[in-house]
Amino acid sequence: MNDQNNRNNDRRPEGRQGRTILVILLAALLLTVVLNSIFSSVANAYQTEIDYSDFIEMLENDELDSVQFQSDRIMILTKEEAAKELTARQTYYTGLIDNLPLTGLTEQLEAHGVEYSAHIEETMSPILSFMLTWVLPIAAMYLLFSLLMNSMSKRMGGGGLGGIGKSHAKVYMEKETGVTFEDVAGQDEAKESLVEIIDFLHNPKKYTDIGAKLPKGALLVGSPGTGKTLIAKAVAGEAKVPFFSISGSDFVEMFVGVGASRVRDLFADAQKVAPCIIFIDEIDAIGRTRDSKFGGNDEREQTLNQLLAEIDGFDSGKGVVILAATNRPEILDKALLRAGRFDRRIVVDRPNLAGRYQTLRVHTKNIKLAEDVDLNKIAQATAGAVGADLANLVNEAALRAVRHGRKTVNQEDLLTSFEVVIAGTEKKGTVLTDTEKRIVAYHEVGHALVAAMQKHTQPVSKITIVPHTSGALGYTMQMPEEEKFLSSKEELLTELQTLLGGRAAEQTVFGVQTTGAANDIERATDLARKMITQYGMSDKFGLMALSTVSNPYLDGSTMMNCADDTAAQADAEIKQLLETCYEQAKAVLIENRALLDEIALYLLQKETITGDELMAFVNHDKPQLPEGEEAAEEKTEQTEE
Numbered sequence: 076m077n078d079q080n081n082r083n084n085d086r087r088p089e090g091r092q093g094r095t096i097l098v099i100l101l102a103a104l105l106l107t108v109v110l111n112s113i114f115s116s117v118a119n120a121y122q123t124e125i126d127y128s129d130f131i132e133m134l135e136n137d138e139l140d141s142v143q144f145q146s147d148r149i150m151i152l153t154k155e156e157a158a159k160e161l162t163a164r165q166t167y168y169t170g171l172i173d174n175l176p177l178t179g180l181t182e183q184l185e186a187h188g189v190e191y192s193a194h195i196e197e198t199m200s201p202i203l204s205f206m207l208t209w210v211l212p213i214a215a216m217y218l219l220f221s222l223l224m225n226s227m228s229k230r231m232g233g234g235g236l237g238g239i240g241k242s243h244a245k246v247y248m249e250k251e252t253g254v255t256f257e258d259v260a261g262q263d264e265a266k267e268s269l270v271e272i273i274d275f276l277h278n279p280k281k282y283t284d285i286g287a288k289l290p291k292g293a294l295l296v297g298s299p300g301t302g303k304t305l306i307a308k309a310v311a312g313e314a315k316v317p318f319f320s321i322s323g324s325d326f327v328e329m330f331v332g333v334g335a336s337r338v339r340d341l342f343a344d345a346q347k348v349a350p351c352i353i354f355i356d357e358i359d360a361i362g363r364t365r366d367s368k369f370g371g372n373d374e375r376e377q378t379l380n381q382l383l384a385e386i387d388g389f390d391s392g393k394g395v396v397i398l399a400a401t402n403r404p405e406i407l408d409k410a411l412l413r414a415g416r417f418d419r420r421i422v423v424d425r426p427n428l429a430g431r432y433q434t435l436r437v438h439t440k441n442i443k444l445a446e447d448v449d450l451n452k453i454a455q456a457t458a459g460a461v462g463a464d465l466a467n468l469v470n471e472a473a474l475r476a477v478r479h480g481r482k483t484v485n486q487e488d489l490l491t492s493f494e495v496v497i498a499g500t501e502k503k504g505t506v507l508t509d510t511e512k513r514i515v516a517y518h519e520v521g522h523a524l525v526a527a528m529q530k531h532t533q534p535v536s537k538i539t540i541v542p543h544t545s546g547a548l549g550y551t552m553q554m555p556e557e558e559k560f561l562s563s564k565e566e567l568l569t570e571l572q573t574l575l576g577g578r579a580a581e582q583t584v585f586g587v588q589t590t591g592a593a594n595d596i597e598r599a600t601d602l603a604r605k606m607i608t609q610y611g612m613s614d615k616f617g618l619m620a621l622s623t624v625s626n627p628y629l630d631g632s633t634m635m636n637c638a639d640d641t642a643a644q645a646d647a648e649i650k651q652l653l654e655t656c657y658e659q660a661k662a663v664l665i666e667n668r669a670l671l672d673e674i675a676l677y678l679l680q681k682e683t684i685t686g687d688e689l690m691a692f693v694n695h696d697k698p699q700l701p702e703g704e705e706a707a708e709e710k711t712e713q714t715e716e
């Protein structure tokens with residue numbers, strides 16, 4: 076039944092195509108008429124028809140130079156025109172009246188001294204004239220037409236007239252990608268989650284025999300250039316299976332119905348060569364939430380529906396795995412993320428220091444480096460850069476070395492290209508200066524330390540100063556030990572202090588207030604307001620609810636529900652509560668200043684630290700820096716001497 080539907084979809088572009096053909100034919104016809112009239116008017120511009128009597132009059136007035144008899148007319152050249160030296164002379168002509176020459180015209184011409192001649196018609200062979208009048212125009216027409224159709228179908232990705240929707244112009248198939256996990260630097264977590272899929276592609280039978288169902292697809296989530304495509308290719312390379320790739324944005328510009336049939340063809344082809352990998356880049360282009368608010372996009376929806384149908388339809392036991400990439404998972408249609416579809420999410424993060432170092436190593440593998448090159452330093456300077464930036468940086472450096480006529484790439488090449496590739500572009504926002512990095516590090520450790528020093532707190536699981544796609548320059552992640560639905564007043568107070576710990580650290584250490592705390596402050600204020608106006612947690616108002624949730628099912632927005640001056644008092648209470656918590660957070664940090672410095676320094680070096688590492692510091696059991704990084708530290712100091 077599904078198939079039936081698809082067939083119907085296919086017909087739609089053909090209907091459109093019929094109309095297009097008609098339009099083209101009409102246009103060609105119009106063009107011919109216009110061109111024809113233009114040509115003939117050009118040809119006629121220098122020829123004027125006159126009456127026979129005028130001709131005789133001119134002849135009798137001795138105005139004529141010469142005449143030429145043609146099959147149907149007499150061409151006339153006046154003396155005046157003949158005297159002109161121009162190539163294009165004005166000529167006149169008049170109709171040739173049958174047998175007139177015999178009635179004494181020639182004698183008359185002779186009497187007036189006018190030269191006369193006859194024009195021999197170039198008679199064409201009937202075949203030639205047939206060719207010229209029929210075959211040639213038709214052939215030209217056909218040529219023009221097929222050229223047009225060709226370029227049109229290219230735009231649609233079709234393969235000529237009959238092949239609409241049956242083409243693979245933009246589906247790329249690689250029998251062997253030749254990429255392995257070794258080519259992917261860092262991203263260990265992502266690789267780990269894909270190992271199982273590789274094993275499955277190697278030997279689907281092992282899984283199907285036992286009755287296990289493997290996920291049909293996984294979603295690779297991460298900023299552009301973090302290596303999602305590379306990882307997908309590496310999965311195919313590791314499993315030694317073919318790799319089909321297509322980009323979601325290609326579908327958007329297509330004619331209605333083409334996208335859907337393209338998806339169908341893609342899956343049909345993939346199943347023929349299974350096991351294999353289908354990679355859909357930028358899946359958000361087709362997989363965006365289907366909303367009818369703006370009328371929706373018919374083509375995108377059809378393509379998405381077809382994709383969903385194909386994913387559900389194929390037998391996962393065959394060994395087809397779909398990997399899709401996006402940097403905006405939040406806008407994807409929920410249907411895509413449902414169980415049995417892209418239910419696995421693999422985060423491909425921006426690399427931290429170690430990751431960037433490894434990426435630089437991978438990309439300088441085949442590059443001749445000078446003695447003075449210190450990749451660790453480059454890695455340190457490029458916080459926030461993604462793999463693609465680093466690959467680009469290395470290449471730019473190599474080009475610079477060649478321009479300078481050197482045989483090896485030196486540190487200066489790398490540093491200069493860093494400025495060209497990253498610092499000088501819009502990527503600047505994600506690469507922090509050293510001072511900014513220090514502030515962000517203290518800010519994040521401020522959150523974490525305040526949290527760690529309290530009793531009623533959720534453990535910190537990760538602190539990072541690697542900028543995030545969302546624009547956050549760093550973040551501290553707290554993980555509740557178990558899912559909680561109730562929070563006590565103490566817990567909420569701790570949460571407030573933790574939220575304000577970031578700003579408290581900035582203020583304590585640097586004496587500055589930065590914009591980085593904006594989100595914290597917003598969240599803290601929101602929480603404080605709820606505590607006082609909704610949760611009955613203020614001594615002043617006690618159990619009185621001052622606001623009501625106006626729409627609990629939608630966004631949960633609230634409405635103040637009290638007298639104006641009560642509302643003003645509530646605001647004062649909220650301010651008071653926030654100030655108290657802020658002071659408490661500050662006190663914690665001042666008291667533990669040494670610890671704060673120690674952890675912040677460690678975070679600056681590692682960029683990402685785990686909750687365990689944090690707790691080790693808090694319990695005075697300092698974790699060791701990995702050896703390579705300590706060595707790099709020493710080296711840096713040496714070069715600075």
Ligand code: ADP
Binds near residue numbers: 259298300306462
């Ligand atoms: P995405 O698909 O996430 O936008 P790509 O996979 O297209 O990013 O990455 C572009 C290029 O950047 C890759 O071809 C590779 O050269 C480089 N690159 C990105 N991430 C890495 C990485 N982790 N290791 C090595 N090279 C990388």
Ligand code: ZN
Binds near residue numbers: 519522577578592
């Ligand atoms: Zn913060």
